[in-house]
Amino acid sequence: MTDLLANRDAWLMTNCSIARTLDVVGNRSTLLLLREASLGTRRFDDFAARVGISEPVAAARLKQLVADGLLERRPYQEPGQRTRDEYVLTDKGAQLVPVLVALRQWGDTWAADPAGPAVWLAHHDCGAEVHAVLRCAAGHDVDPDGLDVRPGPGLIRTNAE
């Protein structure tokens, strides 16, 4: 990260996309519920139990996730069972999977049990391990310190020079 830092005082980050994303998924239980949804959990009780949160919290978070459009609630029926509702990831929710993968790989590296991580992610088509990586539009791999911050159209500047 280089350059433009001198002007950062003149910027108001009221339109920061990270902050806006965190307004939606910025707490532990929400992200863990999305983890479960991405792993295929669909039923209310399973969400609560697997995430390790109480039912009232699970109900509130799931409701919010549906309201935000990350999960869709839809009826389903197992053979011989009555109809129920299940929660499934929408496309909008699925696009948070890279966040989950990046969180997982940081934990694998820096916070895993000595025995190793509990699970790992394989590419469905070829079986190789999957990682979140940074890549530029020109196709280069990018290091975390190889990023430049550039002002975008939604940037609000203060009236300071």
Added chain:
Amino acid sequence: MTDLLANRDAWLMTNCSIARTLDVVGNRSTLLLLREASLGTRRFDDFAARVGISEPVAAARLKQLVADGLLERRPYQEPGQRTRDEYVLTDKGAQLVPVLVALRQWGDTWAADPAGPAVWLAHHDCGAEVHAVLRCAAGHDVDPDGLDVRPGPGLIRTNAE
């Protein structure tokens, strides 16, 4: 995400790397402080002001981030100024940048101001826009729904069959 779902009830996710990561950075202010650190902010007051949190909170979170090894606190001196401490990302902290990039790009897509995002990230070497993408060890690009979950060495199974 396919397969192995039938057995998920038999797994205890006590060693989930996502949960462990969220134990460290699982709240809004911590992630926003890391955003600032990754953008080059170094001084206490700037962190508090740019993230939009109060000084007591900034002090507590920064202290924790140093304790967790994501930031390093070290003395520095600007010419004609007295010595001070600055906070800079460690390697451990920098490895969370993909998480921040992934959060940013989700916000750019789903929660940006109509005018567009406030900033965008360019590859320092070539200027092209940078994204977080999923890629497998064999070099394939992976879709969010092209992931398989596989049990790892640290997985704890219950004694249920």
Added chain:
DNA sequence: CACCTGACTTTGCTTTCTCTAAGTCAGCCG
């Protein structure tokens, strides 16, 4: 048609987070 189960909701309480306002402390500046 009484019962059971899955899926929540309600209640009451505790913990955590965050804020404002004020206080502290250490160095260079004059």
Added chain:
DNA sequence: CGGCTGACTTAGAGAAAGCAAAGTCAGGTG
């Protein structure tokens, strides 16, 4: 050597998030 500034800390209070325990409700089973 007194004041100013940057960098925090302390104190007090309100809001938000979480938990446990109990209650509700609807549909399928017997």
